[in-house]
Amino acid sequence: MRVSAKSDYALRALIEMAVREDSTPVSAEELGRLQEIPHGFLQAILADLRRAGVVVSQRGQSGGWRLAGKAEEISIADVIRAVDGPLVSVYGLRPESVSYNDRAEVLQHVWIAARHSLRDVFEQVTIAQLAASDLPDVVTSRTADEDAWKSH
Template sequence: MRLTTKGRFAVTAMIDLALREHTGPVALAAISQRQQISLSYLEQLFGKLRRHELVESTRGPGGGYSLGRKSDEITVADIIVAVDEPIDATGCSGKENCHGDEHGRCMTHDLWSNLNQKMIEYLDSVNLKKLVDEQLAKGVSIEDQPVKRAISSQPVVKPIKVTAPNSVFALGNALTK
C-alpha cells in the first residue's frame, strides 16, 4: 500500500479537529496554519469527509467543522476510505489481472491481497480517540489561538458626523451666509 499525502493529511487534520472540538467548531484556516496544509486542499478533503458524515460544518461567523460522530467511533480506515485513498498493495488493484491481460493473477497476488486485508484490519482497529489520546500523552499543546478572519466578531462603530443644520433657525442662518 502506498499511502499518499491525501490520506496522511486527512488523518492529521482529523486529529487536529478532534483535539480542539471541545471549544466549538474549528475553522479550516486554523487547521491549515497549525498543520501547514493548504487551505484549498483541506477544503477538498473536508468536503469528502462531510459527505461521508465524519464531520459536520457550521456556517457563519464562529463557524467551522466538528466531528460527525464520537472520536471513538471514527477509525483511520473510515477517514482514508472517505477521501478516496485506495488501500491496495496488489499490482492489479484487486482485479486479478496482474499482467494486464487474460493471463490472470501473478504468483504474489495472494500475498499482496492478504497484506491488504491485514492493513484494513489494522487501520479499522485504530480510532481517532486513540490517536488524540496519544497526542495528549505526548504533551501536545492545544491552545487555540484565534485565526484572523475577514469578518470581525465585534461590530465597528463609527461616530456619525452631521454637517446639516440641526434647527430651522440654523438653516436660516446657513442660507443667509
C-alpha cells in the first residue's frame, strides 16, 4: 500500500487539532507551520475533511479548524477514505467490483484480503490514540516483529 502525502498530511493536521486541550480552533496557517504542510495543499485537505464531516471550520478572529466530533471516534481509515477514497482499489474500482477471467480471478481474493488486513489496523487506530502516542495492541504487536521494519 502507498500512503499518499494527502493522507499523511491530513492525519498530522488532525493530531494537532486533537492535542489542543480546550478544543479551540486552529488556523490552517498554524497547522501548516507546525507540521510543515504546504498551505495550498492543506486547504484542499481540510476542505475534503470538512465535506466528510471530520472537521468543521469557524469564521472570525478566533476562527480556524477543529474536529467535528470526538477524536476517539475518528479512525485512520475514516481519514484516508475522506481524502483518498477506498483503502484498496484496483484501477479505480473496489476489489469486489473487479472481474477477471477464470485463471486470474484468484487475484480478487488477494485484493480483498489486503483490504481486510489494512482495516485491521486502520479502523482500530483513532486520532485520540495518535495524539496520545498510545497505540493499540494490534499495532504494537505488529511493530514488535523486527521483520516489520525491514524493506523487502
